[in-house]
Amino acid sequence: MATDLVPGVAPDTPKTARPRAPRVARKNPARRLALLLRHRWLYLMLLPGVAYFLVFKYWPMYGLHIAFKDYIPFLGYSGSPWVGLKHFEELFTGGDFGRLMANTLILALLTIVFVFPAPIVVALLLNEVRVSVLKRSVQSLIYIPHFLSWTIVASLTYLLFSADFGVLAGFINDIVGGQRADYVAQEEWFRPLIILQLLWKQTGWGTIIYLAALASVDQQLYEAARVDGAGRWRQLWHITLPAIRPAIVVMAILTSGNIMDTGFEQIWLMTTSLNRPVSEVFDTYVYYIGITQGGFSYATAVGLFKGVVGVFLIVGSNWLAKRLGQRGLY
Structure with missing residues (x-):
């Protein structure tokens, strides 16, 4: 078919031996934005799940550094003394x-x-x-x-x-x-x-x-x-x-x-x-x-x-x- 032809390559050349045509869409910001807008409802449906993991899974990791401190609530995260691997x-x-x-x-x-x-x-x-x-x-x-x-x-x-x-x-x-x-x-x-x-x-x-x-x-x-x-x-x-x-x-x-x-x-x-x-x-x-x-x-x-x-x-x-x-x- 005409859509499968690559300029400079014989039609009977096996597909595995043909060079791939450059995909301009991946490097074109306007094309990316168009694809994003086309599938905007899917991305909106994805937002609650992403928000859940960010708030309840990733954000609490900030507090993991108190495992290396002698945490005192009145002093807070930054004011608590560092104790290392104690x-x-x-x-x-x-x-x-x-x-x-x-x-x-x-x-x-x-x-x-x-x-x-x-x-x-x-x-x-x-x-x-x-x-x-x-x-x-x-x-x-x-x-x-x-x-x-x-x-x-x-x-x-x-x-x-x-x-x-x-x-x-x-x-x-x-x-x-x-x-x-x-x-x-x-x-x-x-x-x-x-x-x-x-x-x-x-x-x-x-x-x-x-x-x-x-x-x-x-x-x-x-x-x-x-x-x-x-x-x-x-x-x-x-x-x-x-x-x-x-x-x-x-x-x-x-x-x-x-x-x-x-x-x-x-x-x-x-x-x-x-x-x-x-x-x-x-x-x-x-x-x-x-x-x-x-x-x-x-x-x-x-x-x-x-x-x-x-x-x-x-x-x-x-x-x-x-x-x-x-x-x-x-």
């Missing part, structure tokens, strides 16, 4: 660091083992359902818990497992016999309850990404596999799983960055005086030290340590994914 030394040499690190990593490991694969399994199961009404009904039912606050989830947990009036606690006691156990207060039951809450609340919502990836799979691939004699398991292994592999890799990278972030609200609501030795993590520790005791600089140092570890984990997992031949975040 608060980090207190964190790493203190008696709470080992317990906090162990509790955080154990919860993170349990989340990776049990919670992370759950949406994948549910998405694969829903993908095999051929009755569309049943499939949509199940999807709607498992989405609902995501919209409940952690306060409601914790209240439901107490109603089910409390020693005084817990419905499931009483049912288990009738079967097993003996003294009724208080599951929400005992140390050995804290982590299982946290994982059960995460499974119930987050599994359905997490299937959206994987179901969207499965929706883009060409159905002719399944038809060709059936013609070749492939059963359900063969189709799952050779067609379905490769289709959602990029989504799994991306979600794994994002999950690795949240290893140190176990979630404040859920842990705090489920913490009692009896299970505190296993329930206290970095998130609740920051609140306890910074808000209730006024240790703003020390709490900021703990939060900065968490953030730096998360950045290194994301960068490392992204590098590892690319080394393994997968597509990373960047």
Whole structure:
């Protein structure tokens, strides 16, 4: 076609060997302004999200430098004395660091083992359902818990497992016999309850990404596999799983960055005086030290340590994914 011809180049020259025509639009400010005005409504829709991240994510980073100061509210940021790495030394040499690190990593490991694969399994199961009404009904039912606050989830947990009036606690006691156990207060039951809450609340919502990836799979691939004699398991292994592999890799990278972030609200609501030795993590520790005791600089140092570890984990997992031949975040 005439629009594909480049002056001075034969028409039969392969496109890969043809020189690219210069794109003047990228260097023309008037052209950029015209494109900006053409898509002005899209940029206006983008502004609330940009404003959110600027105000609540980037602007608070200005206060991170108090981790290297002995912050006194009456003196302000600039007037507080500089102490260097004092608060980090207190964190790493203190008696709470080992317990906090162990509790955080154990919860993170349990989340990776049990919670992370759950949406994948549910998405694969829903993908095999051929009755569309049943499939949509199940999807709607498992989405609902995501919209409940952690306060409601914790209240439901107490109603089910409390020693005084817990419905499931009483049912288990009738079967097993003996003294009724208080599951929400005992140390050995804290982590299982946290994982059960995460499974119930987050599994359905997490299937959206994987179901969207499965929706883009060409159905002719399944038809060709059936013609070749492939059963359900063969189709799952050779067609379905490769289709959602990029989504799994991306979600794994994002999950690795949240290893140190176990979630404040859920842990705090489920913490009692009896299970505190296993329930206290970095998130609740920051609140306890910074808000209730006024240790703003020390709490900021703990939060900065968490953030730096998360950045290194994301960068490392992204590098590892690319080394393994997968597509990373960047």
